[in-house]
Every structure is written in C-alpha cells, then in structure tokens.
C-alpha cells in the first residue's frame with residue numbers, strides 16, 4: 001500500500017461497510033457480469049472490472065477480459081491496483097497513458113495486467129464510503145470521450161443498485177435466521193419454565209387445602225425462580241436486538257481504553273462481585289471505537305470470568321498495546337471449557353458444560369461480544385482447559 005493511501009483505504013468505517021456488503025470473496029454473479037460485459041462492449045475496452053478495494057488487495061466481483069492468472073484468482077495485491085486511487089480520492093480516475101501518469105506510472109498493473117489506459121468510477125455507498133471502482137482498461141494509450149465516461153457512470157450506478165439489493169437480501173436472511181433462533185428459544189427455554197409455573201399454580205389452586213405451608217412455600221420459590229429466569233432471558237433477547245440496531249449506528253470516536261476499563265472495574269467492585277480483580281493497564285491507550293460497545297465487551301468478559309469461577313478466585317484483567325493493536329485479556333482460574341466445545345461458545349444460544357444454572361442467561365453474551373469486536377475489525381481468541389480456567393483475549397486495531 002502506498003503510504004499516502006493508508007488513511008482512507010484502512011478506514012474502519014469504510015472497511016466495515018465493505019464487509020457488510022457480503023460481496024468480498026463471493027462467487028461471480030450474472031447481475032454484475034452483465035454490467036462489465038456491457039461496459040466492454042459499448043465502450044470497446046478489452047477489460048472491465050467491478051473492483052472492491054480491501055485493505056491490502058482488490059477483489060473483483062466481476063472481471064471481463066483480464067489476463068490469467070488474475071482472471072481466475074479474481075484479485076490482485078494493491079501493487080497492481082489503479083482502482084485504489086479512485087477509492088482514495090472518491091473521484092473519477094481517467095488515465096490516458098498510465099506509463100507517464102504520476103499516480104500510477106510505477107504500478108505493477110502496467111507490465112503484468114497490460115493496463116495502459118484506464119477509466120474508473122468510484123463505487124460510493126449511501127453513507128459516502130467508497131467501496132471500490134467500476135472501471136474499463138485498454139492495453140494502449142487512449143483518450144476517453146465524455147460519452148464513454150458518461151456510460152461508465154450510468155453502469156457504475158447500476159452496480160451500486162445491485163450492491164444495495166444484495167445488502168437488503170443479506171439483511172433479510174439475517175432476520176430470518178434470528179426469527180428461527182427466537183422460535184427455538186421460545187419453544188424450549190421459555191416454554192419449559194412457563195409449563196412448570198402454570199403446573200405449580202394449578203396445583204396450588206386445586207390442592208390448596210392439602211398442601212403444607214412448607215410445600216406451598218417451595219412451590220412459590222420455584223415459581224419466583226423460574227419467573228426471574230424468564231425475565232432475564234427476555235432482557236438478553238432485547239439486548240441482542242438493541243445490539244443489532246446499534247450495529248447500524250456504530251460510532252467511530254477516540255476512546256481511551258485505560259479510564260474506560262477503570263470505570264468498568266469500579267462497577268464490578270461496587271456491584272456485589274466478590275472475585276478479586278487483578279488489573280494491569282497503561283495510563284493511556286487510545287483507539288478509534290464505539291465506547292458503548294467496547295464497554296459491553298469488557299463487562300461481559302469480566303462478568304463471565306467471575307460467574308464461571310469460584311467467588312473467591314482471582315480474575316486477572318490486562319490491557320496493553322502490542323504491534324499497533326490494543327490487547328485486552330481476561331483470565332480466570334474457573335471451571336474452564338471442554339476442548340471440543342470451545343469453538344461453540346460464540347454461537348448464539350450456546351451454553352456449554354451444562355452451565356445454564358450458573359449462567360442466568362441464554363448464551364447470547366459472547367455472541368454479541370464477538371459481533372461488536374468484528375465490527376471494529378478486531379479478533380477474539382479463547383484458550384481454556386476444563387477445570388483449570390480460561391483466557392479470553394481481544395485484539396483491536398489501535399487506530
């Protein structure tokens with residue numbers, strides 16, 4: 001990547017929007033191929049591309065007339081990309097002769113892709129993020145006419161219509177998946193306690209004279225417990241649906257993680273948790289992030305570490321800067337997770353080790369945590385040993 005391009009190409013909001021299209025690494029589709037075929041034919045250019053510019057490569061959602069191996073690979077490194085410049089400026093990039101053009105004369109695209117003349121229109125979404133470029137390429141110098149550029153613009157806006165439609169379909173599929181999950185929870189996790197509550201109440205009503213006060217009290221306790229558990233589940237499901245709504249309104253602000261962690265730790269200390277928290281953190285570690293989401297990530301991981309270990313067992317929380325990343329790590333000496341089940345803990349409604357009784361939730365916490373971290377272009381890893389403890393480690397880009 002050219003060092004002057006880093007800021008826009010690596011912009012977290014742009015990259016998140018690009019991932020959200022679901023187009024990166026997706027199979028070719030006729031809807032896009034039709035537009036590149038048309039561009040090549042009408043403009044008379046041997047190559048036409050729908051290029052999505054990622055942080056270190058350009059991926060071709062559609063490719064027409066490009067040489068091998070690039071046509072089959074459907075991507076090139078940025079060293080071979082003119083399109084990155086259209087993304088960087090957000091403006092049309094019209095090049096008559098790349099060999100003498102100051103921006104691209106050194107590009108590997110000239111010798112390796114045979115790119116000499118180029119006309120590219122940035123693909124800009126409704127939030128102003130440039131996702132890539134729709135372009136035509138010729139192997140000899142060429143003066144592009146106003147008409148040709150106009151046609152290219154029209155086709156580029158058809159590409160964006162396809163991208164929007166595609167996002168809507170992905171969104172609808174996600175809603176459908178969530179609806180199926182919700183039905184599964186309602187039919188299993190909510191139906192069972194509800195059946196127990198109704199059965200107990202019916203018994204209390206019909207047998208009120210024959211039941212001892214102690215037994216009646218046990219029934220009431222059970223009803224109270226089950227009711228509380230159901231309320232907790234409903235609240236978690238609402239939190240999850242709020243998380244989905246928040247995803248569309250994610251903020252990108254400067255957040256100093258050190259005082260934020262301080263506040264989170266304080267809330268645990270005054271909130272009745274008994275596990276000693278051992279904290280190691282620098283005095284300042286600023287990243288660009290959504291503060292509310294990161295706070296939820298920290299809270300959730302520390303809460304789990306306390307929940308799934310003995311109340312007197314220490315939990316260690318570490319924040320550090322490593323290789324231009326912020327690393328946040330929570331380790332406990334608790335019950336740990338079965339090796340074969342580690343991979344499932346981030347899936348929605350997954351509660352491993354038969355922990356439902358300790359959990360008090362429905363297994364959505366880590367699913368939301370991972371979702372928030374991925375929205376920040378970060379990663380989360382877990383290493384755990386049954387009976388020994390667990391380490392959850394989050395890595396977030398520092399800028």
Ligand code: ADP
Nearest residue numbers: 304305308345351352355359361363364365366
């Ligand atoms: P829950 O609401 O059940 O805590 P989570 O999504 O936060 O849901 O976690 C999913 C499951 O992963 C938990 O039910 C638990 O079995 C396991 N888990 C999470 N954190 C830990 C931990 N620190 N130690 C052991 N098991 C854990």
